Amino acid sequence: MSLRPLRFLVPGTTGRFRCGGLLVELQTARLLAGLGPVELVTYRQREEGRPFLADLLRAEPLPGGAGGALWIVSWGFDVPWLLRQLRGRACAYHAHSSGYGFPLPPAVPVLAVSRNTLGYWGDLAPRNPLCLVPNALSPEWLQRGKRCGDGERSIDVLVQQRKTSAYVLKQLVPALQAKGLRVEVQSGWVEDLVDLFNSAKVVLYDSADYWRGRGVTEGFGLPPLEALACGCVVFSSLNHALADSLEPGRMGHQLGAGTLAADLDAISAAVAQPADWRPQLETLNDLLAASSEASLLEHWRQALVAVNQHWDRILAGEPALKAPPLWRLRLKSKLRPIGSLAGRLRP
Structure with a gap:
């Protein structure tokens, strides 16, 4: 079947809007251009040469104009507002982090980047179409990453400060430095992250406190995958979507596992003998192949076919399924024991 043209909605592409989430959306838009027309649309910052959401909505009648485009929203805190603007048009939520607290309208499909996010919406929106479309590793990590870990590495332990x-x-970090290990804390802009990761034996990634403090989740967690692609031994927290790909002792190792002494012993041993702490190469290659753009493009193709078929039905007048509200389910659960007790007491 022919797919609707895609319109990716982002607040802007420069200045304060540049972040990991934007880079993923830009990469996804570029990837999906291989399936059909793709357009990047801004809605907060007007940019020369790019369409602006308000202008398109004024110019195009329902249900969507432009051959019935499929609008992709993703910016967490803006999602409820965007979906109100797009009411009556084919749209889908490209869901990264979860936990923002908003409900989804019936019929809006979820394109989840991780199993963790998929499960979140499978609980909160069980009647909405749900698809799994993990983020892809950029080609340079697979092409240039020294996953065998061969050669001298100038950094014993690498930490990205953010x-x-x-x-x-x-x-x-101070305790590792006190043991004489070469620790680099990267905080500024790096032109070539692949080269940086290829220079490290061990990479530490601990985002649990960061996301707990914000009340939302680690949506996917690319840095540990990027480190694995470069042959690094990865010690990581296992919060949220990090548990999708990391398995302690098999694919990476838990960071903060009980005591500082335990971390020091494990990381020191991994620096001394990295080969003993890396995942099996065959297992790693399978994971990285599944994370390649070619593999993920097929995920997207299947998901977009399903989403397009769904919107064909909805826009033709088929009513969307609705999940019962949470308050009704909980009230029913509380009333059931009362009903059972009344039945037992009835003469």
Whole structure:
């Protein structure tokens, strides 16, 4: 079947809007251009050469114009407002982090980037179409990553400061340095992250406190995958979507596992003998192949076919299924024991 043209909605592409989530949307838009027409639309910041949401909505009648485009929304806090603007048009939520607290209208499909996010919406929106479309590793990680870990590496332990816990920065890093390990805390802009990761034996990634403090989740967690692709031994927190790909002792290792001494012993041993702490190469290759753009493009193709068929039915007048509200389910659950007790007491 022919797919609707895609319109990815982002607030802007420069300045304060540049972040990991934007880069993923840009990568996804580029990837999906291989399936059909793709357009990037801004809605907060007007940018030269790009369409602006308000202009398109004024110019195009329902149900969507432009051959019936499929609108992709993703910016967590803006999602409820965007879906109100797009009411009556084919749209889908490209869901990264979860926990923002908003409900989804009936009929709006979820394109979840992780099993963790998929399960979240499977609980909160069980009657909405749900698809799994994990984020893809950019090709340079698979092409240039030294996953066998061969050759000299100038950094014993690499830490990216952003999102990293105070425990790692203020306790673990000084303790590792006191043991004589070469620890680099990367905080500024790096032109070539692949080269940086290829230079490290061990990478530490601990985002649990960062996301707990914000009340939302680690939507996917690309840095540990990128580190694995470069042959690094990964010690990581296992919050949210990180548990999708990391399995302690098999695919990475838990960071903050009980005591500081335990971390120091494990990381020191991994620096001394990285080959003993890396995942089996065959297992790693399978994971990375599943995370390639070619593999994920097929995920997207299947998901978009399902979403397009869904909107064909909805826009033709088929009523969307609705899940019962949570208050009704909980009230029913509370009333059931009362009903059972009344039945037992009845003469």
